[in-house]
Amino acid sequence: MTRLSNFLKGIIRENPVLVLVLGTCPTLATTSSIANALGMGVAATLVLLCSNMAISALRNVIPDKVRIPCYIVLIAGFVTAVELLMHAFVPSLYNSLGIFLSLIVVNCIILGRAEMYASKHGVLDSALDGLGMGVGFIVALFSMAFIREVFGAGTFFGIEIPFLSEYRIPILTQSAGGFFVFGCLIAIVNKLAPGKIKKKEFSCEGCPSAALCGKSACAEKREEADA
Amino acid sequence: MRNQMVKCVAVLGAICLVVAALLAAINYVTAPIIAERAKRDEEKAYLAVLPDATGFETVERTAEVPKTVTEIRRDKGGSGYAFMVKMSGYGGDSAPITAIVGIDANGKITRIAVTDVSGESAGIGDKVAGKDYLATFIGKDSLLNGVNTISGATVSSSGFIGGVKDAFDAFLAVAEFEETDAQKIDRLVYTVIDGMTDENTFELKDASVGSVIKVQRAEDGRGYAVALRDGEKTVIAGISPFGKLLKLIDLDGNDLTANASEELISAANAAISANLSAVRERHRYDISSLLADGASLAPLAHKAGLDASVIDAYTVSGAPGAAYAFVLSLDSIRIAAVANESGELLASAVLSPNDGDASELPVAETVLSAVNLFKEVSGQ
Numbered sequence: 343m344t345r346l347s348n349f350l351k352g353i354i355r356e357n358p359v360l361v362l363v364l365g366t367c368p369t370l371a372t373t374s375s376i377a378n379a380l381g382m383g384v385a386a387t388l389v390l391l392c393s394n395m396a397i398s399a400l401r402n403v404i405p406d407k408v409r410i411p412c413y414i415v416l417i418a419g420f421v422t423a424v425e426l427l428m429h430a431f432v433p434s435l436y437n438s439l440g441i442f443l444s445l446i447v448v449n450c451i452i453l454g455r456a457e458m459y460a461s462k463h464g465v466l467d468s469a470l471d472g473l474g475m476g477v478g479f480i481v482a483l484f485s486m487a488f489i490r491e492v493f494g495a496g497t498f499f500g501i502e503i504p505f506l507s508e509y510r511i512p513i514l515t516q517s518a519g520g521f522f523v524f525g526c527l528i529a530i531v532n533k534l535a536p537g538k539i540k541k542k543e544f545s546c547e548g549c550p551s552a553a554l555c556g557k558s559a560c561a562e563k564r565e566e567a568d569a
Numbered sequence: 570m571r572n573q574m575v576k577c578v579a580v581l582g583a584i585c586l587v588v589a590a591l592l593a594a595i596n597y598v599t600a601p602i603i604a605e606r607a608k609r610d611e612e613k614a615y616l617a618v619l620p621d622a623t624g625f626e627t628v629e630r631t632a633e634v635p636k637t638v639t640e641i642r643r644d645k646g647g648s649g650y651a652f653m654v655k656m657s658g659y660g661g662d663s664a665p666i667t668a669i670v671g672i673d674a675n676g677k678i679t680r681i682a683v684t685d686v687s688g689e690s691a692g693i694g695d696k697v698a699g700k701d702y703l704a705t706f707i708g709k710d711s712l713l714n715g716v717n718t719i720s721g722a723t724v725s726s727s728g729f730i731g732g733v734k735d736a737f738d739a740f741l742a743v744a745e746f747e748e749t750d751a752q753k754i755d756r757l758v759y760t761v762i763d764g765m766t767d768e769n770t771f772e773l774k775d776a777s778v779g780s781v782i783k784v785q786r787a788e789d790g791r792g793y794a795v796a797l798r799d800g801e802k803t804v805i806a807g808i809s810p811f812g813k814l815l816k817l818i819d820l821d822g823n824d825l826t827a828n829a830s831e832e833l834i835s836a837a838n839a840a841i842s843a844n845l846s847a848v849r850e851r852h853r854y855d856i857s858s859l860l861a862d863g864a865s866l867a868p869l870a871h872k873a874g875l876d877a878s879v880i881d882a883y884t885v886s887g888a889p890g891a892a893y894a895f896v897l898s899l900d901s902i903r904i905a906a907v908a909n910e911s912g913e914l915l916a917s918a919v920l921s922p923n924d925g926d927a928s929e930l931p932v933a934e935t936v937l938s939a940v941n942l943f944k945e946v947s948g949q
Contacts, residue, residue, distance in 0.1 A: 400584075408577045412584050419588035423595050430599035433606060512692070 345470055352474030359482035360531040364450040368442050369483060370520045376499050379487035380480065381435045382442060385424055387476025390452050392420045394460040394472030401461050413456045414447070421447045451475060482527070489523050490514045615642050615651045618671030618680040622648055633742040635735040637665075641743055649673035652739050656732030658697070658725040660688020666697065666729060670736035676746050678706050681733065694725030702726075711737040711752050750803055753820040754796045758785050761807030761816045762792040763877075769901065770794070773844055781840040789898045789921075790848065790880045795837040799830075806837045810845065810880040811871030852881045856894045856905045859916045864888035872942055879939050891915055893940050899930040906932055912940030 358364045365386070372382040396416050397404075404412045425443050428436040436443065446452065455475055460468040492498055494514025496507030513519040615625055622644035630641060640653035650672050655665035667685035672678055683698035696702055696719050705716050713733065719726040740746065748756075759765045769788045776784035780798040787793070792815060793808045804825060807815040814834050817825045853866050866883040875882075881896035885907065892910045896903060902925035906917040914933040919925045 404580055404584075405573065405577045407573070408581045412581055415581070415585055415588055419592055422592055426592075426595050426599045426603075430602040430606070 345467070348467060349470045349474040349477075352471065352476070352478040353481055354478070354531065355535055356475075357478040357482055357531060358451045358454075358475050359479060360528050361535075362451075362454070363528070364454050365479065366524070368445060368449060369486060370517070370524060372439065372442055373483055373487040373490050373520065373523075374494070374515045375438075376484065376487040376491050377435075378438050379483040381439055382446075383476070383480035383483045385428070385439070385443060386446050386449060386451065386479055387473070389417065389420045389424055389446055390455065390476045390479075391469060391472045393417045393452055393456060394468040395465055396420075397456045397460040398463060398465045398468035404461075409457075409461065410453075413453060413461075417452050417456070418447045451479060485527060486520075486523055489527075490520065494519060614669050614682060614684060615671075617682045618651050618669050619644050619649050619673075620679075622646060622651075625651070628743050630739075631742050634739045637732055637735045638739040641739060643743075647674060649679060650740055650744060652736040654732040654736050656728050656735075658689050658728035659694045659722075664688025666725070666732065668698075668729070668732065670733055672736065672740045672744075674744075674746075676710050676737075676740065676748070676752075678709050678733070681706050689722075689725045694722045696722055697725050697729040706733065711740075711748070712755055750820060754783060754803070754805065757818060757820065757822060758783065758794045758796055758805055760822075761794045761805050761818060762787060764791065765794065773841070776840050776844070778840075780836060784840050784844075786841075786844060789901045789903055790896070791877070791898045793837075793841045793844075795840050797833075797836060797840065799833050804833070806833065808834075808837050808841060809871070809877070810848075811875075812838045812841075812845075813871050849881060852896045852905070853883070855918070855920050856883065856896070856907065859905060859907050859918055860885065860888045860891055860894070864891065866894060869943060874942055876935055876939060878935055882939065882943070893936075893943065895936055895939055896920070897932060897935055899927070899932070899935070902927055902930065904930070904932055906936050908936045908940050910940075912937040912944075 352358065354361075356362060359366065359369050368382055368386070372378045393413070393416055397413055400412070400416075421444065424446075425436070428439075428443065455472060459471045463471070492503065492506060493511055495512075496503055496510040511519070514523065612625065616622060623646035624644070625642040626645055628641040628643050628650070630638065634641070637656060638652050638654050642651045644650070652670045652672070653667065654670055655667050658666045660666070664687060665685075666683065666689065668681055668683040670678065671680050671682075681703050683703070686695045686698045689695045689697065702719060706713070709716060711734065713730065716730060716733075718730065741748065759770070765785070765787050770785045771788065773784040773786055776795075781795060782798065782803065783796040785794040790810055792810060794805060795808060796803065796805045798804075802819055804817055804819050806817050806829070809815050812834075814826065814829055814837070817829045817833070819825055849868070856866060857864060864885055864887045866885060869882040869884060878897050878899050879895050880898050880903075883894045885891040885894050890909050891907050893908045893912075895906050895908070897906060898904075902922065903920040904917055904925075904927050905920055907915045909915055914936050917927065917932050919927050
């Protein structure tokens with residue numbers, strides 16, 4: 343695949359949040375305000391980019407058996423670095439993100455892309471993939487946050503919108519509303535980009551633990567595929 | 570195979586080492602910046618409530634400082650004190666409201682800054698942090714006249730007000746400050762009747778006439794606290810529902826019960842008589858619902874040794890078998906009880922609160938001992 347399509351695929355066709363359904367926790371948690379969502383998106387993209395590049399660079403050095411612990415150490419290292427730098431230089435953003443900054447470590451997008459892509463491709467390709475996925479993450483976060491903040495709280499980036507702030511729907515800023523919006527967005531994206539999504543890449547065959555998994559459904563599928 | 574294992578361990582170990590070293594380096598650079606910023610934020614917060622302060626010094630918390638007051642800062646220039654208070658609102662003790670209360674040298678609030686209100690419900694409880702509400706506190710002293718709870722956010726706002734009062738308690742503990750008499754009364758009025766607190770009493774509004782300054786009545790009827798002027802001094806008297814003086818103190822907390830004059834006791838009784846008669850009339854009405862029609866009640870005077878839980882006592886005539894009737898206050902539950910000549914409990918009913926459960930309370934025993942007491946005094 344061309345370098346450009348590698349980058350672009352992360353934005354709609356293989357959007358990590360709306361198509362691959364990875365990283366839903368921070369999505370639901372930080373999208374009650376646009377400022378938080380963008381902050382989270384940028385932080386996660388930074389970590390994703392760095393970790394993809396590092397893991398890709400070390401892909402021939404890290405033995406298969408310890409790859410998950412190694413990836414996690416690297417990812418956790420980058421997240422901690424981002425955390426410290428944020429705490430020192432942008433404390434207001436640090437305070438709003440709170441615990442979700444630390445939770446980027448277990449954000450499935452990062453570990454998932456490391457497994458699915460970075461461990462098998464070159465540094466530049468992995469970087470582009472990471473960047474594309476990160477942008478896709480930001481786009482998804484922004485769309486959700488836009489709907490939830492503008493219609494749920496009647497503000498945009500904290501600035502009140504004259505008409506909407508009187509007729510707001512507060513449930514949108516709470517958990518239940520978050521799930522509503524999330525489900526609707528997934529439905530819209532999957533409708534707008536049908537057939538272009540290669541489901542095979544991320545069903546059992548694409549799952550990082552496929553080789554180790556003994557669960558009946560996956561094992562049966564594998565046996566069928568092998569047979 | 571072993572080679573593989575060694576490689577695994579070596580690679581993982583090396584990665585951990587490198588990452589750790591990198592993080593140590595970044596921490597070395599950022600830690601001082603973070604610490605400096607935390608200190609400046611703290612200073613800014615305290616400066617927000619004491620804007621004329623020149624510099625702050627930390628004051629040690631003494632034993633009298635309430636637990637909710639976690640930090641005390643004194644302005645070196647003498648303009649006042651700032652107290653960091655963790656108030657228990659809707660979020661309870663696990664998610665307290667954190668606020669900084671500034672009190673100037675005259676004991677009046679300069680400003681309150683709320684730094685953490687995340688434990689309260691958004692749009693409801695967090696109104697305690699609203700500019701308009703906080704403005705009602707400015708300039709108030711410890712009596713907090715004119716400060717109200719927020720309707721619809723009672724738990725949050727009454728927790729907040731309680732926290733501000735704690736700040737005043739801390740102020741009294743660490744600052745050399747002369748309270749006005751009104752403030753002392755406000756603080757000491759609950760100490761004259763056992764079990765009285767500011768939550769289970771209410772003030773009798775029309776009682777402040779003549780030498781009487783303030784009267785507080787315990788909700789369960791166990792007594793009255795009367796603050797009145799005795800010549801030059803101001804004293805606080807605790808009166809039982811039978812008009813007996815339970816305790817007398819002055820505004821420095823000294824116990825004057827032994828030296829109470831007759832005039833003082835009757836002045837205090839006069840202050841509560843209107844309310845007391847209304848209460849007793851209500852008692853008679855409640856008791857007669859336990860008796861047959863046509864029964865009448867005659868009030869009994871107080872006898873020494875009467876259990877403090879008996880707040881009203883009558884003899885009954887015109888009802889077969891019934892001889893005595895009492896109103897008891899046990900565990901803050903008011904109970905009407907009717908007994909026969911021998912002191913056996915004939916009937917009882919819970920008067921308040923509506924959901925009060927009297928089944929575990931010693932109603933029969935209290936009634937029996939009360940009847941025996943009245944019988945022995947009248948020589949029967």
